[in-house]
Amino acid sequence: MFTRHRAVILKLCSAIFMFGAWEIAGRIPVSFAFPTFFESLAAFWVLIMDGSMFRAYAETLKPLVIGVLISGFFGIAIGLWIGLNRAFDWLVSPIFVVMQTAPLAALIPLLVMAYGIGLTSKVFVVCIMAMPVIVLNTAGAVRNTSVSLIEMGKAFLGTRRDIILKIILPSASPVIFAGLRLGVSAGFIGAILAELKITPTGVGDIISYSRSIADYPSMYAAIASIIVLAVLFLNLLERLEGFLFKGNRKTLVSD
Amino acid sequence: MNTTITENAVAVRNVYKNYGDVEALRDLSLDFPKGQLTSLLGPSGCGKTTLLKIIAGLLPANSGEVLVNGQPVSGPGPDRAFVFQDFALMPWASTIRNVAFGLELRGVAKSEREAVAEKYIAAVGLKGFENSYPHELSGGMRQRVGLARALSVNAEVLLMDEPFSAVDEQTRRKFQEDLLGLVQNENKTFLFVTHSIEEAVYVSDQVAILLPRPSRVSEIIRPQGFRNKDVDSIRRDPEYLDLVDKIWASLRSYVE
Numbered sequence A: 001m002f003t004r005h006r007a008v009i010l011k012l013c014s015a016i017f018m019f020g021a022w023e024i025a026g027r028i029p030v031s032f033a034f035p036t037f038f039e040s041l042a043a044f045w046v047l048i049m050d051g052s053m054f055r056a057y058a059e060t061l062k063p064l065v066i067g068v069l070i071s072g073f074f075g076i077a078i079g080l081w082i083g084l085n086r087a088f089d090w091l092v093s094p095i096f097v098v099m100q101t102a103p104l105a106a107l108i109p110l111l112v113m114a115y116g117i118g119l120t121s122k123v124f125v126v127c128i129m130a131m132p133v134i135v136l137n138t139a140g141a142v143r144n145t146s147v148s149l150i151e152m153g154k155a156f157l158g159t160r161r162d163i164i165l166k167i168i169l170p171s172a173s174p175v176i177f178a179g180l181r182l183g184v185s186a187g188f189i190g191a192i193l194a195e196l197k198i199t200p201t202g203v204g205d206i207i208s209y210s211r212s213i214a215d216y217p218s219m220y221a222a223i224a225s226i227i228v229l230a231v232l233f234l235n236l237l238e239r240l241e242g243f244l245f246k247g248n249r250k251t252l253v254s255d
Numbered sequence B: 001m002n003t004t005i006t007e008n009a010v011a012v013r014n015v016y017k018n019y020g021d022v023e024a025l026r027d028l029s030l031d032f033p034k035g036q037l038t039s040l041l042g043p044s045g046c047g048k049t050t051l052l053k054i055i056a057g058l059l060p061a062n063s064g065e066v067l068v069n070g071q072p073v074s075g076p077g078p079d080r081a082f083v084f085q086d087f088a089l090m091p092w093a094s095t096i097r098n099v100a101f102g103l104e105l106r107g108v109a110k111s112e113r114e115a116v117a118e119k120y121i122a123a124v125g126l127k128g129f130e131n132s133y134p135h136e137l138s139g140g141m142r143q144r145v146g147l148a149r150a151l152s153v154n155a156e157v158l159l160m161d162e163p164f165s166a167v168d169e170q171t172r173r174k175f176q177e178d179l180l181g182l183v184q185n186e187n188k189t190f191l192f193v194t195h196s197i198e199e200a201v202y203v204s205d206q207v208a209i210l211l212p213r214p215s216r217v218s219e220i221i222r223p224q225g226f227r228n229k230d231v232d233s234i235r236r237d238p239e240y241l242d243l244v245d246k247i248w249a250s251l252r253s254y255v256e
């Protein structure tokens, strides 16, 4: 209980420190285009009250949620397959390594040419950002499953399916979840990037519109809101992991 | 009971095993009579685990064959259960799930398999730790979880790879006595790897002494006189003491 309180207090301190630094940097000011924390907070309030923030998220969340779901599901599935099958590994892994290192901004025009400026292209951008790290983490974790646990599964007559579902996946889950967390963060970046580079909609629209009229507090309010949302979502993912694999978490700490 | 003809539960015939350039087993043959306990005793790295895994059907031999109840082994089977040297417990599973895992993989219903698991958890002295995770147990306790898991599938042949290596001396002695009870009362065959000469002589119907790599059986010793004696007096039996000395004499040349 005590440590739990301490964690909350320390997190609050960290937030206060960050916002404080922001406020000070805004007051110096670092740049005339950099508003203070409280100015941005006020702008955020206005955006909430006139409903434009909600309308923006209704747009932005579409490619984000679809892209993250696709990346999560197919990312884990493909990663699992790569981890289990050497030949498939050689065939497919390079694609994801390239995807991970490719300069996305340069690829966006290609995507737009192929899929237009609609939702499809944006979903693609989110996937390109989110999927590689999920795939590569999953594959690595699956490949590193303890040989002796797999032998144990075989010795006690587990089928291939049993061994994958009951041994390989649970044992890989900490690293898979680490990949998911990284992938989801990258997906958030991808969603905003898509809106800035393809067509300004949703939160990307608030950012580019308020920049064009030099309304910097609104611009930073929009940027900060996406970061806050990402942090909340990552926390949720962590809870899910703790709930699904109780023993694992503790082992990582102690072993 | 007919004691002159003993069937072999497991027969190993001319088995060779190489790991790349490392020759682990060379032309190893050994019989494991049904209902008896056979110890494998030999220097570290001589191939005891390898032999057990070949018998379990977890590793293929390069040549030769292994028969279990007269049938050649092609893979793991319900007639054999393994106690792993490194315990092989699932860190994300509680004691009871780990112990019941063999039954879970056989499709036994949850309530039924947990009832069986509870019985064996109590038998190895872990009552009260059913819901603990492996990292919450000591090394010796983890080893006992692995032991309970192998016992709970009720296999005819138990392949035990140093099953008591991590438990304390008191528990070890109690387990040795329990093991003698098991051998006597249940018609099971035990293949028991140990590094302890005393332990091997104490619990075994036959002790197979293996040579260093590439491994073959150098000698088979069958304690005769004290097997039917009271468990407490075995350690003072002259034959027991003689055998311990004799085995030490033949093993010490490899240590030096």
Ligand SMILES: Nc1ncnc2c1ncn2[C@@H]1O[C@H](COP(=O)(O)OP(=O)(O)OP(=O)(O)O)[C@@H](O)[C@H]1O
Binding pocket: B019, B022, B024, B043, B044, B045, B046, B047, B048, B049, B050, B051, B085, B213
């Ligand atoms: N997977 C493997 N790959 C390569 N070599 C191996 C492998 N497993 C075992 N060996 C080698 O085979 C030999 C026998 O190993 P094994 O584990 O069977 O020994 P052991 O008798 O069980 O030893 P210990 O008493 O220390 O457990 C060792 O020299 C080891 O180096």
Ligand SMILES: [Mg+2]
Binding pocket: B048, B049, B050, B085, B161
């Ligand atoms: Mg060994």
